[in-house]
Amino acid sequence: MSVETASFAVSWPGEQSTGTRALDQDQRLNRFLAEVERRALRIAEIGVRDRDEALDLVQDAMIKLASKYADRSSEEWAPLFYRILQNGVRDWHRRQAVRNRVMVWFGRARTDAEDYDPVASAPDPMGRTPDEELSTSQSMDSLASAVHALPARQREAFMLRTFEGLDVAGTAVAMGCSEGSVKTHYSRAIHSLRATLEET
Amino acid sequence: MKSSDEKFVDEAKALFDESVERLDAATLSTLNRNRHAALERARGARLQWLRWAPATGIAAVVIVAVMLALPGNGVDTIPSATSDVDILLGEESIEMLEDLEFYVWLDMQEDDVG
Structure with a gap:
């Protein structure tokens, strides 16, 4: 054998x-x-x-x-x-x-x-709104730069909720914080991103 | 969340998904290779641990067996509670219990003589 x-x-x-x-x-x-x-x-x-x-x-x-x-x-x-x-x-x-x-x-x-990156950070010459800005093929770079510039916890909350699609509970586990904190960070991230993209 | 915020989030998500779809073939290939390597490494780590499990088990059994086999292994025997009840319910005089130290001493003397 x-x-x-x-x-x-x-x-x-x-x-x-x-x-x-x-x-x-x-x-x-x-x-x-x-x-x-x-x-x-x-x-x-x-x-x-x-x-x-x-x-x-x-x-x-x-x-x-x-x-x-x-x-x-x-x-x-x-x-x-x-x-x-x-x-x-x-x-x-x-x-x-x-x-x-x-x-x-x-x-x-x-x-x-x-x-x-001066190209990614340059203001939009067409004067578009943030929503219009997002719809162009170049806007991912602008969005990525704006997301990167967020405070770490806001960046994490935004990416996990928006990009990965985790719910509040899942995001709280991933971030190691309470669901209330996730909601706060997420809300602040959205307002901050909208303001940043409006400025550019 | 306001509807303008929801629209912003939807568009950001669409942009992100599009950027994921645009990842080049070389990056996708690297990701695939890295994933298989990661799983292989994790599997190897688990098997490494399992390889020692039988030896650890045998060693534990041997240690327990040796401890049990050794005489007077230092574990004090706790007197049974029923023995106390027997004494209390016994017909012997309670005075004997009061002179218990004397009887212990007497017992030791007899042992020495014997």
């Missing part, structure tokens, strides 16, 4: 069903991640304004979700996944702040002026 046959012969039915369950779970997790990965990437990209960094952050979030929360019900995955991702984005900003301080020490700080 070969080694493979022998090991199969002594496996218990319970083990096989556990293996099948794990396989099903992996497949469901794979489907879930495939469903959210593109939106997650764009959300992370708006948060850090760098695609490669955003790709890394999304992959880290995937690894953490699959390692720690794969056995949770699939309804919990979206808020948990975005909580991990938002934490990753926050950590990334902290690291950047430290790096910038170190670079200031060496006289090589990266300033906001270097990140400033």
Whole structure:
């Protein structure tokens, strides 16, 4: 009898069903991640304004979700996944702040002026309203810049509610705060964004 | 939420969805590759833990067996509550209980002699 046959012969039915369950779970997790990965990437990209960094952050979030929360019900995955991702984005900003301080020490700080995109930030020459502005093909860049400029908690609330479509409860789990705070941050984000886009 | 805010949110959502649809093939391919790598890594981490589970179980069983097998393992025997009731309901004189220390001492003396 070969080694493979022998090991199969002594496996218990319970083990096989556990293996099948794990396989099903992996497949469901794979489907879930495939469903959210593109939106997650764009959300992370708006948060850090760098695609490669955003790709890394999304992959880290995937690894953490699959390692720690794969056995949770699939309804919990979206808020948990975005909580991990938002934490990753926050950590990334902290690291950047430290790096910038170190670079200031060496006289090589990266300033906001270097990140400033004059085309994206230029006022609309046609004098359109915010709603009209959003309807043009270029407006995603303006929107992304405006969203990026929001305070972190408002940005998270806006992206999770509007872009990812999480409900208030799910957003509260993802942000690690109360539902009341989510409503406040979201409302302030909308007013702030409308005001910003009206100015440009 | 005001209707103007709702319209703004709807349009922002539409713009975002459109930008998601416009992601280039190279990025989509990287995402796909990263997802499979992430799942594989997580699966490997889970299996790594499971690989140690039988050894940990056996070690725990051996430790418990050794502790049980050792004589006088330091665990004090708690006297049964029923023994107290037996004493109280017994027909022996209650005075004997008052001189309990004496009887204990006497018992020890007899042990020493024996």
